[in-house]
Structure formats: structure tokens, C-alpha cells
Amino acid sequence: MTTLRIAGGRVLRPDATVERADVLVDSESGTITAVGDPDEVPEGDETLSAEDGLVMPGLVNAHTHAAMTLLRGYADDKELDAWLQEDIWPVEAELTPEDVRAGTDLGLLEMIRSGTTAFADMYFHEEQVVDAVEDAGLRARLGYGIVTVGKDEDGAREDCEQSLATARKFDGAAAGRVKTAFMPHSLTTVGEEYLREYVSKARDDGIPLHYHANETEDEVDPIVEAEGERPLEYARELDMTGASDSVAHGVHLDGTEIDLLAETGTAVVHCPASNMKLASGMAPVQDMLDAGVTVGLGTDGAASNNDLDLFDEMRDAAMVGKLAANDASAVPAESVVRMATEGSADALGFDSGRVAEGANADLAVVDLDAPHLTPHHDLVSHLVYAARGSDVRHTLCDGAVLMRDREVLTMDAEDVRERAEERAAAAVERAE
Ligand SMILES: N[C@@H](CCSC[C@H]1O[C@@H](n2cnc3c(=O)[nH]cnc32)[C@H](O)[C@@H]1O)C(=O)O
Ligand SMILES: [Zn+2]
Numbered sequence: 282m283t284t285l286r287i288a289g290g291r292v293l294r295p296d297a298t299v300e301r302a303d304v305l306v307d308s309e310s311g312t313i314t315a316v317g318d319p320d321e322v323p324e325g326d327e328t329l330s331a332e333d334g335l336v337m338p339g340l341v342n343a344h345t346h347a348a349m350t351l352l353r354g355y356a357d358d359k360e361l362d363a364w365l366q367e368d369i370w371p372v373e374a375e376l377t378p379e380d381v382r383a384g385t386d387l388g389l390l391e392m393i394r395s396g397t398t399a400f401a402d403m404y405f406h407e408e409q410v411v412d413a414v415e416d417a418g419l420r421a422r423l424g425y426g427i428v429t430v431g432k433d434e435d436g437a438r439e440d441c442e443q444s445l446a447t448a449r450k451f452d453g454a455a456a457g458r459v460k461t462a463f464m465p466h467s468l469t470t471v472g473e474e475y476l477r478e479y480v481s482k483a484r485d486d487g488i489p490l491h492y493h494a495n496e497t498e499d500e501v502d503p504i505v506e507a508e509g510e511r512p513l514e515y516a517r518e519l520d521m522t523g524a525s526d527s528v529a530h531g532v533h534l535d536g537t538e539i540d541l542l543a544e545t546g547t548a549v550v551h552c553p554a555s556n557m558k559l560a561s562g563m564a565p566v567q568d569m570l571d572a573g574v575t576v577g578l579g580t581d582g583a584a585s586n587n588d589l590d591l592f593d594e595m596r597d598a599a600m601v602g603k604l605a606a607n608d609a610s611a612v613p614a615e616s617v618v619r620m621a622t623e624g625s626a627d628a629l630g631f632d633s634g635r636v637a638e639g640a641n642a643d644l645a646v647v648d649l650d651a652p653h654l655t656p657h658h659d660l661v662s663h664l665v666y667a668a669r670g671s672d673v674r675h676t677l678c679d680g681a682v683l684m685r686d687r688e689v690l691t692m693d694a695e696d697v698r699e700r701a702e703e704r705a706a707a708a709v710e711r712a713e
Contacts, residue, residue, distance in 0.1 A: 283308040283326050285680070290331025290646060291660070292316060293338070295623070295635040297615045299660050304336055306642040311679035313642045329682065333650045334674055335660055337618075338634045339398025339643035340591040341625030344491075344529040344550040344579030346404045346426075347413075348376070348384030350391065351705040352584035361497050361559045369584060372712040373405075380704045381406040382413055386692065387701040388589055389417040393689050395590045395670025396645030398678040401491055401527070401550070401579070401629055403464045407447050415455035418683045418691045420643060422629045424448055424464035424491060427479075429472045437472065441479040448488045458679055460630065467493040468512050468521075469500050476519045489525035489630065495538070496530035497561045513538040513547075522547040527628040529579060530555075531569070532562040539565065539572045548575040548628035551620065553597040555581035563605035566598065566612050577625030578617075590670035595621050599665050614665040642680040647672050 285306045292302040294316075303322040305315040315322045349369075356368030376384075381404065392400060399420035402410050407425050414421045425447040429437035448461040463483035465471040483490065495501055495512050504512045514537070516522050524546030531542070531549035542549060551564050569576050578598055580589045595617045602612025626634030633643040647664070648654075651672060654663050676684040683691050 284314070284323075285327045285329060285682070286322065286325030287329045287331050287336055287644070287646065288319065290334040290336050291649075292336045292636055293618075293660070293664075295637055297618065297661055299335065304636060304644070306644075306677065306680045308680040311642055311681070313636065313638055313640050316636055316638055329646070329675055329685070331646045331675075334646045334648055336636060336644055336646050337396075337664065338622040338626075338636055339645050339676065339678060340396050340621050341577065341629065341631070341634055342392065342397050342400040342579055342589060342591055343527065343548075343577035343625035343628045344401050344403075344552055344581055345388070345589060346582035347388030347400065347402050347410060347589075348381045348404055349582030349584045350387040350589070351376070351380065351384035351701060351708060352582070353587050355584060355709060357558075357587075359559075361561060362499060364559065364585070372708055375708045375711040376406070378406040378409050380708055382409040383697075383700040383704040385410050385413040386417070386697045388583065389413055389419055390689060390692050390694055390697050391589045392419065393417065393676050393683045393692070394673065394687070395592060396647065396673035396676055397589065397591055398643035398645065398676060398683075399626065399629065399631055399633055401462075403466070403491060407451065411451050411454050411459055414459055416691065418678050418681050420458040420631060420633065420641070420678055422460045422462055422489075422491070422631075423451070424462040427465045427475075428470045429475050430470050437475055441475050445479060445482055445488075448483065449486060452488075456679075462489045462491040464490070465492045467496070467500065468516060469503060473519070476521065480520055484520060489527075490521055490523075491527050491529070492521070493530055494528035495533045496556075497559075498533055501533045511535055511538050513541050517541060517545065525630060527577065529581070530561070530564065532556055532564045534565060534569075539569055539574060542569065543573045546575065548577055548624075550577045550579040550625070550628055551598060552579045552581040553601045554594055555585040557597065557601060558585050563601050565605060566602040567606045567608070570612075570616060575624060575627050576620050577628035578621040579625070591621050592664070592669045592672070595665045614659075614662045617665045618661055642677055644675075644677045645673050646675040648674045
């Protein structure tokens with residue numbers, strides 16, 4: 282057994298208290314085997330210094346499209362529908378497997394550097410994402426995104442089959458760090474007949490669902506008109522709500538839908554930056570938390586954010602949560618940290634997001650000695666309101682060190698940047 286002791290720092294515990302403690306990690310099982318007083322934690326085979334640092338759960342990005350880093354800054358300042366149809370989808374149609382690998386690598390590099398250890402990915406050429414995750418050492422729940430609008434029946438079925446096949450094939454890949462889901466893009470971009478047929482197939486195999494829901498009013502209104510019910514009521518009828526499922530966004534929700542989410546255990550992944558940038562609206566996050574909904578946090582793709590830094594996202598979540606509730610005490614720092622760690626991990630079905638014995642050893646160590654993190658009245662406050670991704674010193678996933686002293690060990694950062702730069706430029710040129 283190889284053990285690693287993370288020593289000399291402070292530790293953020295699941296009850297949001299901070300204490301001086303060391304953490305012992307078993308690299309073979311990839312779990313945390315002890316957390317506690319430095320005198321009581323056994324010696325490790327190796328030591329990683331957390332002096333002047335805070336050991337926290339690795340952040341979990343519960344909704345993204347990692348390869349969309351290639352489209353970062355390509356098209357901004359537009360609302361969702363026009364942005365997707367006029368700018369994003371034409372370039373995505375040109376993306377080859379190698380392009381997706383390059384964009385995903387760039388996304389993973391950015392995640393590791395900013396203390397993110399797990400993510401949910403909805404995209405295509407997912408075999409590339411599996412390989413990228415395997416090599417970089419992160420954890421992911423991934424799936425192939427289905428769009429049937431604008432496709433004939435054969436094309437639509439092909440998409441659905443592809444999503445099922447991807448979910449079946451890759452579950453458990455990368456030594457168990459990859460899990461999968463069936464991923465219809467949304468309730469309006471996938472036809473009802475296909476949802477009915479293929480969701481039931483996914484259910485037969487126990488495959489969870491992840492999809493965009495209630496993101497914009499333009500997406501809610503047509504369902505209300507056609508079905509005479511709210512989108513999530515429609516989703517429940519289609520058997521698309523359940524304890525293993527998660528929906529991205531959940532911006533435009535009424536009280537009935539919030540109750541439905543809580544009752545069924547369906548998680549919502551809040552994506553505040555994307556919601557603000559595309560002017561989609563303000564999610565009722567405090568209302569969801571009050572109702573007992575599992576709420577996670579996601580960046581969405583880098584083209585609508587425009588980065589994958591969950592520290593930024595935490596600040597955005599707190600800020601917009603207060604505006605939405607018209608209450609400065611709404612969505613406080615502690616709730617936000619919980620959202621980005623345990624909440625997201627629960628949404629994705631990972632035993633991560635908490636520094637506790639037995640949990641996955643997915644961790645980040647944040648430097649506390651920066652001017653913008655001084656003084657130390659309240660470190661939970663700092664994580665949400667003052668820290669940034671570049672404050673992360675070490676990142677670990679599944680008991681392995683992915684970044685040590687700001688050097689990413691599992692990827693060649695220069696090569697990743699060069700490939701992404703070249704492939705992004707070429708794809709845009711082909712599309713235009
Ligand atoms: N199989 C589909 C791809 C779907 S992947 C998921 C899709 O979600 C898109 N996407 C990114 N951000 C958002 C968002 O905020 N709302 C809805 N879709 C988004 C993204 O561009 C990507 O096309 C096809 O071949 O068209
Ligand atoms: Zn999305």
C-alpha cells in the first residue's frame with residue numbers, strides 16, 4: 282500500500298468548519314484513510330506539504346462540454362438560440378475526433394490547474410474524452426449529446442443509439458473513474474417519440490440521465506403550450522426524473538417543479554455564468570435549497586462562460602443567488618461551497634466532495650498566503666468571494682497527485698496549448 286500524507290495545513294471538513302489537520306491518502310484504493318490531528322494521523326510513504334494552505338475537496342464541475350474550450354471567445358454577446366444555431370453548431374459540425382481530443386485536453390488542463398477533480402461532460406466523439414480523462418487522471422460522468430430536431434428518422438435514431446452505446450461501452454473505464462449517462466440535449470431539441478423509446482431502454486440498463494432543462498423562457502413556453510404542463514412535469518411523465526438523474530440549468534422553474542425535483546431526487550446543476558452571459562435568467566437557487574433539492578454547480582461550456590474555473594463560478598452563484606432572491610443573506614458562502622463539492626458530487630453519483638475517511642481522495646490544496654486572501658477571518662468566505670483557480674497549489678484525484686506545486690504532472694501543458702490553438706483555428710476556418 283502506498284500512502285501519501287498531506288501535512289501541515291488546515292482542512293475544510295464536511296460540516297464547513299476548518300481545523301488544523303493532516304490527511305492520509307491510500308493511493309491504491311484512491312480513498313482518504315485518515316483525517317485528524319497531526320499527532321494522530323499515521324506517517325505516509327510520501328508527504329505533500331499543505332503549509333499555509335487549505336486542504337479542501339476537489340471541486341466538481343457537474344455540467345460542461347469540455348471540448349468547447351476550442352470555441353472560447355469565438356462568439357459572444359448573443360442569446361442561446363441564435364448563438365447555438367448561427368455560431369456554435371456550424372463549427373461543431375466540423376470538429377474531428379482529434380479536435381475534440383485537443384479541446385478536451387485543454388479543458389482538463391484548465392480544470393486540474395484550478396482544483397477541479399471531477400466533471401460531467403456532454404458532447405460527441407466521447408471516446409476521445411474517455412482517453413483524455415484516463416491520461417489526465419480526472420474523474421468524469423460523460424455521455425453523447427442527442428439532438429433530433431432537424432434530422433430525419435434515421436439520423437435521429439442514430440443519435441439515440443449512439444448515446445446508449447456510449448453509455449453502455451464506457452461505464453467503468455479509466456479504472457472506474459469514468460461513469461456514463463444517457464444524454465438527450467434537452468426536452469425541446471429531442472422529439473417526444475425518441476425520448477419515450479430510448480429513455481426506457483436506458484432505464485432497463487440502469488443508466489442515469491443528464492440533460493439541459495428549463496434554461497430559457499423560449500424553451501419552457503413551447504412545452505407549456507403543446508403539453509399543457511410544465512417542462513419537468515412533462516419530463517416526469519417521460520420517466521426522466523429520478524435520484525440518479527441531473528438536469529443542467531433549471532433557471533425557469535415554478536413551485537410545482539421545484540417540489541417535483543425534491544420529491545424525485547433529481548439534481549439541478551446551476552450554471553450561473555452561462556445563465557448571465559446568455560441572459561437566460563436567474564435560477565431560484567435559494568428556493569431549491571429550501572425545498573431540499575440537490576443542487577450542484579457547473580460552468581457549462583467554455584464558450585458561454587468563458588472559463589472552467591469553479592472558483593469564479595462559486596462567486597457568481599453567490600452573487601446572482603442574492604439578486605434572484607432580492608436578499609443579501611440568500612445563497613451564502615457555505616451553501617455555495619457545498620454546491621461545488623458535495624452537491625455536485627451527489628448530482629453525479631460520486632463519493633467525492635468531502636474530506637472524510639472513506640471518501641474518494643479527490644482534493645485540492647489552496648494557498649492562503651496571497652494578499653487577496655489576507656486576513657483569515659473566514660476561509661469559507663474566501664473560497665467563494667476572494668479566491669481564484671490560480672490559488673490552487675496541488676490537485677489530487679483518486680489518490681494520485683495530478684498537480685504538485687502548480688506543475689501539472691499528467692499533461693504536457695505546452696503541447697496541449699499548441700494543439701488547441703492550431704485545431705481551433707483550422708476548425709473555424711473550415712466552418713467559415
Ligand atoms: N449530437 C449533437 C451534439 C450535442 S452535444 C451538446 C451540445 O450542447 C451545446 N451547448 C453548449 N452550451 C449549451 C447551453 O447552455 N444550452 C444548450 N446547449 C448548449 C453544445 O454546443 C453542444 O452542441 C449534435 O451532433 O449536434
Ligand atoms: Zn450545457
